Amino acid sequence: MNDAYAGANFRSILWRADAAAATSDDGVAVPDCFHDLNLDQVVDAIAAEWPEENLAPFFHVTLHDIAAVQYRQAVLRDLERPAVQRSVLAFVQHMRSVHARLAGIEKLHYRHEKERALLTAADGYCSAVQNLKQEIESLDPASAGLRGLCAYLVKYTTESVEFMKLASDTHELLSALDAVHYGLLIRSGSVTVRKDAGEADFSVEVEDIFAKFQQDIAQEAPRNARGRIGINSLNHIEAQILDRVALLYPQTFATLDAFCAKHELFADPVIERLAREACFYLAWLRYTEPLRRVPLPFCYPVVDTESKATVCEDGFDLALSVKLAQEHRPVVRNSVTLCGAERIIVVSGPNHGGKTTFARMFGQLHWLAALGLSVPGARARLFLFDRLFTHFEKEEDIATLRGKLQDDLVRIHQILKQATPRSVIVLNEIFASTTLNDAVRLGQRIMARLSQLDALSVCVTFLTELADFNEKTVSAVAMIEPRDPALRTFKVERRPADGLAYALAIANKYRVTRAALLQRIAP
Amino acid sequence: MKALLMHADRDFDVAQPLPAHAGIVQQDLELGAVINAMAAGDELIAKVARRALLNSRGNDVAAIRYRQAVVADALAHPEPVRQMYANAVAALEDKRKNYWGFLGHHPSSILYSAIHVLGMFMGRLRALRSIAEAQAGQFQSAGFGNLFAMAQREFNDAYLARVAAQLDALKFRHGALVNACLGPDGESEHYALRRPGEVNANWLQRLLERAPPAYTVRIAERDMIGAKTLSEMRDRGIDRVANTLMHSVDHINSFFEMLRAELAFHVGCVNLHERLTAAGVPTCFPELWPPGNAPGFRARELRDASLVLTLTHAVVANTIDATGRQLVVVTGANQGGKSTFLRSLGLAQLMSQCGMFVAADGFSSAPCSGLFTHYKREEDASMRQGKLDEELARIGDIADVIRPGAWLLCNESFASTNEREGSELARQMVTVMQERSIQVIFVTHLYTFARAAYAQQQDAALFLRAERLADGTRTHQLREGPPRETSYGEDLYREIFGADAERADPAGDESGREPRTASVRRV
Incomplete structure (x- = not known):
């Protein structure tokens, strides 16, 4: 695909030109799995930092074909280059201030003031677009997305008559306004406006006579700047002064009137869309930046829609590690591999040993990969699912035992009914609310269903009986520190679930193992 | 503008933090007595004197000689020095009462108060200049010479008159004239104050006649916002001159602060000198050896200045020539004047190093890179550390710096x-210090250490003994001589316990000790 062609077809840096993608976010709901996987925390944090762009819907819609994922991965890789990231971020910030200014015009009262604001917005828009074009062009991005964008920008800035006229009109008018200088004689009760009469600069004279007292003074920002934040409207005095200035410079202000009549709506829809969609990537990079600085690895997963062979090397729970990194605490990373017929990871081990975190990580990795993002881990190969189901024990415990077990079963039933062989299923501590025998029996039933379904799954359970259910199950155990069982390693490793590692370690600590007892009890 | 009465090339740093061990040195040398005598109730003098004495380690020979000359001038002309000090104190007091500082204030109130304070400062600068004019020929030192020349050069009557006129113009009796241009919101910005010129009642009229049109906006009677806008515009217009004046106030203020601090030291020297002279203690300016050439020191009739200031009766003087001796070991009778000698030496070195006179007929040494004390301490009240731990920790602290x-x-x-362990620790430490070219003066009862040092390095080290006459009375003077085993604690014991001691210790064995010592020495 050549770039000129790409330029003609470019619409979005989230969606390939040929994708029949949703272009509206309306009606995109928060996925059911978000709360269980703590992805809601991640997206809430991102949305809070990017309030204007409404980014949450982007995180709610997953991709289902490999090319779509690769399109985004490539754009994100480009944006990981600091120079590319800087230019796109600058563009986004530029556009934000253009939007803010345009929105502010509504609230202004005076004609010249409104006109001046529109001119400022147009100027901001022109330089945002021109800067982005220049910078992206010189940075020579590798991704189809950014190359397409670049071609589009070249075409837009050099061939669109509308844009070129906007740019030149803006430039001329700003120069004319820059030449507007006037004098103000301020007394109590009145101010007189007139053209600059070229009197001596009094500040300079005063500085001159006091020069000997001005040495060794650090240059500070002048406090002359107007103490206004964002866009505030002029008050009646300021507006009257502006009107008098317009009388002093009638030609310039007539041109301003004409400019506003001509360029009332200047923004291109593709550019507008870009300003929002680019934030999806920028937000992701900013959110993961503190983790990458720790350093924790992020990688671009290989995604597949055929093979369910799964690799995750040094993966970690995103939301948790953000918190740990803030507190400068170490983040435990876990690896897991599924090959051949293996589909179901059964995680067992002591409480608070990292089992739930492991399950969350597995779900998060799949979801993030399907968004086309980098994932927390050193290397990953992940299946591109059709749907992702989770069932975590609910925190609230008002229900009776039967009620809770019933809830579990209803929910699992729903999942198994909707799930396909292409789904990913994460079940956490199911059947914890019934007797052991019950739980084992129910668990085995569910395992049989899952095996039959052939969907990739994680089951966190205290039922070691489920760990070696059949050839599709893989046993993983949350490890403990042998020398001090009270210390949790939060490491989950693939090994048989004998349930003894923990008990043996405690026995060792109290020297009641066989060897120790033989030694202690003399023959 | 600098005072330069402490250093030839820079201000005296009142805020410079004291070295970590300063508190210990001050306590061990009883510096407080000297500082109090200098201060004579003036807290600033005490603060400056303390800094000057304890932060003197960076002063080289040239710097010390520069300051010695200034101190000598002050001793010769105490009255003008005290007048200048009082003038500086009064200037700062004026400012404190009439200046509100800048934070949270509008440029107009800053300007108003700065005009007032600058007027007063000019009066104080004029007073300084008058003293300079009267005394110019009398003072010999470069320090005072430069200060007087600066005052006469910078604050002549012509300059002071120009300042007065400018301060008057800055009251803007006929309105403030500013230039402005249009900002991005249509507001006025880049305010620049213009010279009011010979403004009179017809100013506006003449302006109208001259040509360009002028339009006057009037504020209605009760238009609070309008009035506020005008005063804000005026504030922005005068902001730069307000800044200039504010900086001038700051600058002159710091000049007076510096002058006050540096004069405080010299007034302190005058005060101390008067006290010592009144007590009949001779003083001299020490001779300074270039550092690195000759270790050791030479003292003629050296007295402990702090003891002179606290006692009413005459204080013993020591004459010691330790030229070329890197190590001085002092042994001998308790209460024999060892500690007093050590203190007198430390004080003399500190005073010498900060350009002061010393309480001696003659004193010579090289400036040192730092002065440290390691004294026996009372038991740590908290009992957290054993005594030796505490001592060694302090050696460690010293070794760090x-x-x-x-x-x-x-x-x-x-x-x-x-004694065996203590001697070995002392030997190890002292040999390291000697190898590192550090001057050690060691008062000790560790006979094993002292004897070994005497045997090995009679040339590099000087051995002093607290004198004890044959009848047991002490002269409190030190004499050169080999270490002796006993420190005559026995004497003290007897003195204090009187007859009880005789009865309790039937086998008083002093007679047996002396020969044993002698025999060991012969070996």
């Missing part, structure tokens, strides 16, 4: 362990 060319005064170091 001590450098070649420093002085280390040890008073019964390592007395908290037995």
Whole structure:
């Protein structure tokens, strides 16, 4: 695909030109799995930092074909280059201030003031677009997305008559306004406006006579700047002064009137869309930046829609590690591999040993990969699912035992009914609310269903009986520190679930193992 | 504008933090008595004197000689020096009462108060200049010479008159004239104050006649917002001159602060000199050896200045020539004047190093890179550490910061362990110090250490003994001589316990000790 062609077809840096993608976010709901996987925390944090762009819907819609994922991965890789990231971020910030200014015009009262604001917005828009074009062009991005964008920008800035006229009109008018200088004689009760009469600069004279007292003074920002934040409207005095200035410079202000009549709506829809969609990537990079600085690895997963062979090397729970990194605490990373017929990871081990975190990580990795993002881990190969189901024990415990077990079963039933062989299923501590025998029996039933379904799954359970259910199950155990069982390693490793590692370690600590007892009890 | 009465090339740093060990040195040398005599109730003098004495380690020979000359001038002309000090104190007091500072104030109130304070400051600068004019020929030192020349050069009547006129113009009796241009919101910005010129009642009219049109906006009677807008515009217009004046106030203020601080030191020297002279104690300016050439020191009739100031009766003087001796070991009778000598030496070195006179007929040494004391301490009240731990920790603290060319005064170091161990610790430490070219003066009862040092390095070290006459009375003077085993604690014991001691110790064995010592020495 050549770039000129790409330029003609470019619409979005989230969606390939040929994708029949949703272009509206309306009606995109928060996925059911978000709360269980703590992805809601991640997206809430991102949305809070990017309030204007409404980014949450982007995180709610997953991709289902490999090319779509690769399109985004490539754009994100480009944006990981600091120079590319800087230019796109600058563009986004530029556009934000253009939007803010345009929105502010509504609230202004005076004609010249409104006109001046529109001119400022147009100027901001022109330089945002021109800067982005220049910078992206010189940075020579590798991704189809950014190359397409670049071609589009070249075409837009050099061939669109509308844009070129906007740019030149803006430039001329700003120069004319820059030449507007006037004098103000301020007394109590009145101010007189007139053209600059070229009197001596009094500040300079005063500085001159006091020069000997001005040495060794650090240059500070002048406090002359107007103490206004964002866009505030002029008050009646300021507006009257502006009107008098317009009388002093009638030609310039007539041109301003004409400019506003001509360029009332200047923004291109593709550019507008870009300003929002680019934030999806920028937000992701900013959110993961503190983790990458720790350093924790992020990688671009290989995604597949055929093979369910799964690799995750040094993966970690995103939301948790953000918190740990803030507190400068170490983040435990876990690896897991599924090959051949293996589909179901059964995680067992002591409480608070990292089992739930492991399950969350597995779900998060799949979801993030399907968004086309980098994932927390050193290397990953992940299946591109059709749907992702989770069932975590609910925190609230008002229900009776039967009620809770019933809830579990209803929910699992729903999942198994909707799930396909292409789904990913994460079940956490199911059947914890019934007797052991019950739980084992129910668990085995569910395992049989899952095996039959052939969907990739994680089951966190205290039922070691489920760990070696059949050839599709893989046993993983949350490890403990042998020398001090009270210390949790939060490491989950693939090994048989004998349930003894923990008990043996405690026995060792109290020297009641066989060897120790033989030694202690003399023959 | 600088005072330069402490250093030839820079201000005296009142805020410079004291070295970590300063508190210990001050306590061990009883510097407080000297500082109090200098201060004579003036807290600023006390603060400056303390800084000057304890932060003197960076002063080289040229710097010390520069300051000695200034001190000598002050001693010769106490009255003008005290007048200048009082003038500086009064200037700062004026400002404190009439200046509100800048934070949270509008440029107009800053300007108003700065005009007032600058007027007063000019009066104080004029007073300084008058003293300079009257005394110019009398003072000999470069320091005072430069200050007087600066005052006469910078604050002549012509300059002071121009300042007065400018301050008057800055009251803007006929309105403030500013230039402005249009900002991005249509507001006025880049305010620049213009010279009011010979403004009179017809100003506006003449302006109208001259040509360009002028339009006047009037504020209605009760238009609070309008009035506020005008005053804000005026504030922005005068902001730069307000800044200039504010900086001038700051600058002159710091000049007076510096002058006050540096004069405080010299007034302190005058005060101390008067006290010592009244007590009949001779003083002299020490001779300064270039550092690195000759270790040791030479003292003629050296007295402990702090003891002179606290006692009413005459204080013993010592004459010691330790030229070329890197190590001085002082042994001998308790209460024999060892500690007093050590203190007198430390004080003399500190005073010498900060350009002061010393309480001696003659004193010579090289400036040191730092002065440290290691004295025997009372038991740590909290009992957290054993005595030896505490002592060794302090050696460690010193070792972190001590450098070649420093002085280390040890008073019964390592007395908290037995003699064999203490001597070995002392030997190891002292040999390291010697190898690092650090001057050590060691008052000790560790006979094993002293004897070994005497045997090995009679040339490099000087051995002093607290004199005790045959009848047991002490002269409190030190004499050169080999270490003796006993420190005559026995004497003290008898003195205090009187007849009880005789009865309790039937086998008083002093007669047996002396020969034993002698025989060991012969071996």
